[in-house]
Amino acid sequence: MLSGFSFFPPQASTLAPEIDDLYFGVLAITAFFALTVVVFVVYFAIKYRDDTGDKVGAPITGWMPLELAWSLIPFFISIGIFVWASIVFFHIVRGP
Numbered sequence: 001m002l003s004g005f006s007f008f009p010p011q012a013s014t015l016a017p018e019i020d021d022l023y024f025g026v027l028a029i030t031a032f033f034a035l036t037v038v039v040f041v042v043y044f045a046i047k048y049r050d051d052t053g054d055k056v057g058a059p060i061t062g063w064m065p066l067e068l069a070w071s072l073i074p075f076f077i078s079i080g081i082f083v084w085a086s087i088v089f090f091h092i093v094r095g096p
Helices: 016-047 064-093
Strands: none
């Protein structure tokens, strides 16, 4: 039924594979972190559910290594994506 259907159009330039790789790379990174967050939310929602509604959580204090980790890891991932996209961009705008 869909034998003639192609998800992506044919590549019309020599730069198309680089752009496709960038697209799929960003898509894979995004999907990985989205699925990781969903799995952890579901796991902790089940593990720490309170059927009675009487429990009160302990006061939360900060932990500097964790705060730095969840700030620096996304920063370096986004810088990596920026560098990768910049390389692809300069291949596009630079003449052959």
